[in-house]
Amino acid sequence: MYIAYLQTPLGVAHIEGDDEGIQKVTITNDAFPSVEAPTCEVVQSCVAQLKEYFEGKRQVFDLKLNPKGTEFQRRVWQDLLLVPFGRTTSYLALSRQLGDEKAIRAVAAANGKNPIWLIVPCHRIIGSDGSLTGYAGGLW
Known part of the structure; x- marks a missing residue:
């Protein structure tokens, strides 16, 4: 499992995923973590696409998703x-x-x-x- 963070207008986006896809994206009011963690291409792509979304440059996401649920x-x-x-x-x-x-x-x-x-x-x-x-x- 890889984790990345992105500062957004709504708060800090907490992104979790692996090579199988993105499993979780939440927004928190927590402080932006000062430590960078290793990540994978899927999570890096999610960060990039969320940046584009908040910059008004993206309306549709093109990501591999793997949410946990029934x-x-x-x-x-x-x-x-x-x-x-x-x-x-x-x-x-x-x-x-x-x-x-x-x-x-x-x-x-x-x-x-x-x-x-x-x-x-x-x-x-x-x-x-x-x-x-x-x-x-x-x-x-």
């Missing part, structure tokens, strides 16, 4: 990747897309467990009434 969670996270930059969808629409509109609570729970913030865009999913809810990083 099969259902991974299906939800895969479908989240289909929500385009600048667009939103609802939990109900996402559960229908997955083939079971009754799974809306399970979809919301999976969205809240998303370990790869920003890249897997759980922030683009809203309540049916347009409310902001369930984002893994919380609401600022």
Whole structure:
């Protein structure tokens, strides 16, 4: 497992991954670590693409992802990747897309467990009434 950090407008991005893909991206208010750790090409690419995103030069990420979760969670996270930059969808629409509109609570729970913030865009999913809810990083 390799770890990298990136200072962003939202805080310090904590990035974890290996040659199999990115496993975790979170944003913290922690101080930027002063020690550089060894990293791999996948993690370096993630850092570079996040920089581009925050500079307004990237809207779509092209990264190998390997989030840890149940099969259902991974299906939800895969479908989240289909929500385009600048667009939103609802939990109900996402559960229908997955083939079971009754799974809306399970979809919301999976969205809240998303370990790869920003890249897997759980922030683009809203309540049916347009409310902001369930984002893994919380609401600022």
